[in-house]
Amino acid sequence: MNALHRASVSPKRIVVISAEPFDEYSFSKMDQATPMRWLAVCGGIVGGTLGFLLARLTQEGYPYPLTTGGMPILAPWPTGIVTYELTMMGAVLTTAIALLVTSRLPNWKPKLYDPEVSKGKILIGVLEPSDAARAEIEDCLRGAGAEQVKATDRPGAS
Amino acid sequence: MAAKTPEQINEDLMRPLAGVSASYLIVLACFLTIVIAGFAAFGWQIYHGIGVAGIRRPVFWGFYITNFVFWIGLSHAGTLISAILRLANATWRRPVTRCAEVITVFALSIGAMFPIIHLGRSWLFFWLVPYPSERGIWPNIHSPLLWDFFAISTYLLGSGTFLLLPILPDLALVRDLATGLRKKIYTVLAIGWRGTSRQWHRLETAMHIMAIAVIPVAVSVHSIVSWDFAMAPVPMWHSTIFAPYFVAGAIFSGIAALIIAMAFLRKFLHLEEYLLPIHFENLGKLLLVMSLLWVYFVFAERLTTWYGNERSEMAVFWLTQRGSYSPLFWTMVTCNFLIPFPILAIKKLRTITGTFIASVGVVIGMWLERFLIIVPALSHKYLPYSWGTYRPTWVEITITAATFAAMAVLYMLLSKFIPIISVWELKAGLHEKPHPLRAVAQPDQVGAD
Numbered sequence: 001m002n003a004l005h006r007a008s009v010s011p012k013r014i015v016v017i018s019a020e021p022f023d024e025y026s027f028s029k030m031d032q033a034t035p036m037r038w039l040a041v042c043g044g045i046v047g048g049t050l051g052f053l054l055a056r057l058t059q060e061g062y063p064y065p066l067t068t069g070g071m072p073i074l075a076p077w078p079t080g081i082v083t084y085e086l087t088m089m090g091a092v093l094t095t096a097i098a099l100l101v102t103s104r105l106p107n108w109k110p111k112l113y114d115p116e117v118s119k120g121k122i123l124i125g126v127l128e129p130s131d132a133a134r135a136e137i138e139d140c141l142r143g144a145g146a147e148q149v150k151a152t153d154r155p156g157a158s
Numbered sequence: 159m160a161a162k163t164p165e166q167i168n169e170d171l172m173r174p175l176a177g178v179s180a181s182y183l184i185v186l187a188c189f190l191t192i193v194i195a196g197f198a199a200f201g202w203q204i205y206h207g208i209g210v211a212g213i214r215r216p217v218f219w220g221f222y223i224t225n226f227v228f229w230i231g232l233s234h235a236g237t238l239i240s241a242i243l244r245l246a247n248a249t250w251r252r253p254v255t256r257c258a259e260v261i262t263v264f265a266l267s268i269g270a271m272f273p274i275i276h277l278g279r280s281w282l283f284f285w286l287v288p289y290p291s292e293r294g295i296w297p298n299i300h301s302p303l304l305w306d307f308f309a310i311s312t313y314l315l316g317s318g319t320f321l322l323l324p325i326l327p328d329l330a331l332v333r334d335l336a337t338g339l340r341k342k343i344y345t346v347l348a349i350g351w352r353g354t355s356r357q358w359h360r361l362e363t364a365m366h367i368m369a370i371a372v373i374p375v376a377v378s379v380h381s382i383v384s385w386d387f388a389m390a391p392v393p394m395w396h397s398t399i400f401a402p403y404f405v406a407g408a409i410f411s412g413i414a415a416l417i418i419a420m421a422f423l424r425k426f427l428h429l430e431e432y433l434l435p436i437h438f439e440n441l442g443k444l445l446l447v448m449s450l451l452w453v454y455f456v457f458a459e460r461l462t463t464w465y466g467n468e469r470s471e472m473a474v475f476w477l478t479q480r481g482s483y484s485p486l487f488w489t490m491v492t493c494n495f496l497i498p499f500p501i502l503a504i505k506k507l508r509t510i511t512g513t514f515i516a517s518v519g520v521v522i523g524m525w526l527e528r529f530l531i532i533v534p535a536l537s538h539k540y541l542p543y544s545w546g547t548y549r550p551t552w553v554e555i556t557i558t559a560a561t562f563a564a565m566a567v568l569y570m571l572l573s574k575f576i577p578i579i580s581v582w583e584l585k586a587g588l589h590e591k592p593h594p595l596r597a598v599a600q601p602d603q604v605g606a607d
Contacts, residue, residue: 019164019331020585021358031356040367051308054288055299078299081382085308088375092316092368099323099364103357106349113352115334120164120585 001124003144007136009126015112017123039098040091047090048083055079112152121147162431164585171577171584172335174427178574182426186570189563196560199553200275208278210553217536217548221558222276227528228411229269229561230310230383231404232521235412235419236262237317238376239444241369250440252583253432257423258416259321260578264568265415266314268561273306275557302385309375309382316372323364326351327582380408387531393470394463394535403455407524410448410494414520417441419569421514423578432579435510442513445520446502453495473538483534486526493523 004014011030059074100106112125124146126137138149162170203210213220236258243251274283286307288297297304330351333344351357384404387395397403417438424433460479463471478487498516501507533548550558572578 016355017353018355018358019327019353020582021362022589023362023586032359034360034363036360036363037367040371058288058297059299075300078305081305081378082299082308084378085305085312085375088371088378089308089312089315091371092312092319092375095364095367095371096319096323099360103360105326105351105357108345108350111350111352117353118168118331118334 003140004124004126004137007133007140009129009133009137013127013129015123015125015127017113017117017125019118019120022122034098034102036095036098036102040095043094044087044091047093048087050090051083051086052079054086055082114150162588167581167585168331168335170429170431171579171581172332174573175332175575175577182570186567189566189570192563193560193567196557196564199556199560203275203278203553203557204280210551212549212551212554213276214546216539216544216546217533219276219532219536220548221529221550221554222272224525224529224532225558225561226269226272226276227383227404227532228525229265229272231380231408231411231524231528232415233262233265233269233313233317233412234376234380234405234408235265235416236260237313237320237372238262238409239412239416241320241372241376244365244369245373249587250437252587253429253434253579254416254420254437254441255583256321256324256580257419257578259317260569260572261412261415261419262317263314263321264565266310266317268564270310270314271561273303302382302389305382306386309379313372313375313379316368316375320365320368320372323361323368324580324583325576326361327353328577328580331581332577377405380405392535392539393468394474395531397459397462399455399459399462403459406448406451406455407527410445410452411521411524413441413445413448414517414524417445417513417517418521421510421517423573424510427573427578429579432584438510438513439508442502442508442516445498445513445516449495449498449502449520456491470538470540474535477534477538478530483530486530490523490526490530493519494527 001014001016005011014030016030056074056079059079112123112127114121114123117123124141129137134151138151141149211220211222213222240251240255240258243255273286274280277283286297286304288299288304288307297307326348329344329348330353333341333348336344381401381404384400388397388400390396420433420437420441423429460475463475477483497519501512501516537547538545
């Protein structure tokens with residue numbers, strides 16, 4: 001990675017693929033900015049609002065007010081429970097959807113990949129290098145100790 | 159775990175997916191037969207009506223609701239425990255989490271079926287779903303039974319997602335190692351997972367958020383199940399202690415179920431090098447804590463009732479302490495405390511066999527606890543003229559047995575489709591940064607992975 005950086009390869013063009021997360025290495029720190037936590041909060045707020053409206057409208061509005069025997073028509077405790085559950089459901093659903101969207105999944109189109117990754121190897125790829133830079137990148141990777149250097153025709157890959 | 163290369167780990171954990179043995183098929187067929195018998199019993203009940211079950215006035219909640227509470231409780235094995243261990247970054251969790259999460263999803267699905275079976279006219283279950291219908295009514299939001307619908311739906315969705323998301327990298331692993339039709343199937347299932355640093359980061363972030371979200375949901379689910387009872391003015395039900403009592407009991411039975419599942423997986427899938435004695439020992443310690451907590455809750459509940467000396471409550475109290483239900487009550491105490499406590503408290507006994515025996519006791523004891531909460535209270539409710547008894551029929555017993563067999567069938571089938579131990583999490587643990595204290599601690603003072 002450092003060799004590629006020194007060779008002035010843009011970090012946006014570098015892809016690292018592995019069979020497990022390597023939190024302790026610098027490449028795992030790439031591309032970490034994500035709004036997932038805020039999206040989860042927003043999803044929770046939307047879910048909670050829908051839950052509250054569902055509880056409120058079904059008690060007060062449609063098709064006629066519930067007969068409650070003198071109890072408050074909008075009972076706060078049950079409304080709170082339904083609101084709470086749907087808040088959590090909204091947060092969970094949003095998190096799952098955000099994961100898929102920000103990870104660009106599902107995507108069955110051919111992409112830069114090598115099944116050798118599953119055997120414990122780490123793939124360091126450069127996307128769409130210019131022809132002039134290709135040889136330099138390959139030398140750079142070999143010089144840094146790459147076990148194999150491959151060129152691939154897969155779309156958007158080297 | 160002895161040092162293993164990624165390829166060895168792949169080989170060991172993919173082996174169960176490679177094929178099926180004759181003994182596997184025989185065991186599967188036995189369980190399937192019981193499941194089919196359960197479906198037949200349910201069909202019999204649909205055809206002849208709910209009268210073929212033993213529930214009748216005054217005991218309208220019998221085996222079905224007992225099973226409902228029991229299975230929902232058991233579901234706390236997985237997602238809750240897994241989420242807590244993830245958030246606490248307990249390194250020993252890695253081989254355990256998926257076994258646990260699978261229990262949650264299956265147990266929750268089985269448990270959620272029981273209110274539908276219990277309805278009698280099961281085909282009308284959708285009346286519980288809140289939607290504007292031609293009947294011109296909405297389900298009653300004030301009813302705890304409707305809260306169940308929201309809570310269980312949320313927990314099932316959360317647990318399902320919590321299980322499925324971290325399976326993606328392992329599906330991709332199977333895809334890469336498989337050939338032929340199997341490769342095509344797993345290519346579809348892996349939905350294009352490659353393992354880029356962006357994908358790993360997003361997955362870990364999502365799991366962190368989900369772990370935070372799913373813990374309060376799990377607590378709320380069993381609290382709401384307890385409120386099915388506590389909201390009713392029935393002797394020994396109308397209690398403020400019920401929610402935490404049920405949650406503690408759920409975690410208690412959940413850990414026991416997890417230990418049992420792990421023991422079977424270890425034995426039959428030959429995972430001895432991955433599911434180590436330390437995993438059983440650590441879970442055994444958790445089980446011990448929960449056993450003590452359970453006894454504390456039972457004591458607190460019984461003491462308060464006894465001290466209050468309210469006539470209708472004492473009728474149920476004595477019925478379970480020294481009346482016709484007392485054999486079941488004292489069996490429950492034996493299974494939940496008298497057997498597990500010494501086994502789990504004495505380090506030498508906290509072995510795989512020891513924790514397994516204690517866990518079997520706890521699962522039996524917790525089923526009895528659910529039964530004893532429901533049936534005696536309903537059979538001795540207030541005025542003696544309305545007292546009655548309950549005897550389960552063959553229909554209820556067959557359906558109950560079928561659900562245990564269904565759990566085994568689902569687990570056996572799943573273990574042939576996905577690695578039952580999370581391969582990527584295990585590998586990630588191999589190159590995890592050592593804990594700062596490890597440098598100064600003695601080797602036997604730090605948890606082995």
